[in-house]
Amino acid sequence: MTASHAFWAVIPAAGVGRRMGADRPKQYLELAGRTVLEYTLNIFIRHPRITGLAVAIGAEDPWFPELSIRTDKPMLVVHGGEERCHSVLNALRALEGQVSDDDWMLVHDAARPCLGREDLDRLLETLEHDPVGGLLAVPVSDTLKRGDADGRVEQTVDRSGLWRAFTPQMFRYRALMRALQTALAEGATVTDDASAMERAGHAPRLVEGSPSNIKITSPADLALAGFLLERDRA
Known part of the structure; x- marks a missing residue:
């Protein structure tokens, strides 16, 4: 394994984001003058070590063609699937023949527009x-409680050794595709790429990142992301 292998960004952007209660998926909401997805894509477009991008969007997505995206890097746009894992797998299949088995795939949530350059550099x-391979993550710092069916505390969970899984999650092309294919064939809908690799017997490495790399899931998250982006711009 050498550093000559390429780095590709894979962005699953086919989600509908029902929890936002908006008239469009959260990745197309405006944030400090641009859409969430434009910020996310530009993180990888501007990074000199990223070779290209593969973006998975909804089959009937009317918003993506309206985005203002300028790049000299190759960018494949494919249809996503029912779940995140299906979208990632569709993007990987579209890259077949354009990448080598050992090229790195950096899978990043479309709704994480605040990924910092330092975090991305550290991961690479x-x-x-x-x-x-591995993933950006943050150690759990809050006290954790397990609740029962009545909404009462059943147990205080030991947080030592626990991490919050972030993205990008970075794995070799062929290994990740095989892990996802196997998980889906066995009826497992994995919620992130590291889970698929774990099921395949691998132990992904945890790379500590910044808590500012938030995922937008609610209106409050959108407001916080706007603040963080404006702060970084200033």
Whole structure:
């Protein structure tokens, strides 16, 4: 394994984001003058080590063609699937023949527009020679409670060793595709790429990132992301 292998960004952007209660998916909501997805894509478009991008959108998505995206890098746009894992797999299949088995795939949530350059650099530098790959994550700092069916505390959970899984999650092309294909064939709908790799017997490496790399799931998250982006711009 050498550093000569390419780095590709894979962005699953086919989600509908029902919890936002908006008239369009959350990745197309406006944020500090641009859409969430435009901010997310530009993170990878502007990074010199990213070779290209593969974006999975909804089959009847009317918003993506209206985006203002300028790039000299190759960018494939494919139809996503029912769940995130299906969208990622569709994007990987579209890259068949354009990437090598050992090229790195950086799968990143469309609704994480606040990924910092330092975090992305750290992920690339930490994992580029790793035999498995890994993900950005943040150690759990809050006290965790397990609730019962009545909404009462059943147990305080030991947080030592627990991490919040973020993205990008970075794995080799062929290994990730096989892991996702196997998980789906066995009826497992994995919620992230690291889970698929874990099911395949791998131990992804945790790379500590910034808590500012938030995922937008609610109106409050959108407001916070806007603040963080304006702060970084200033």
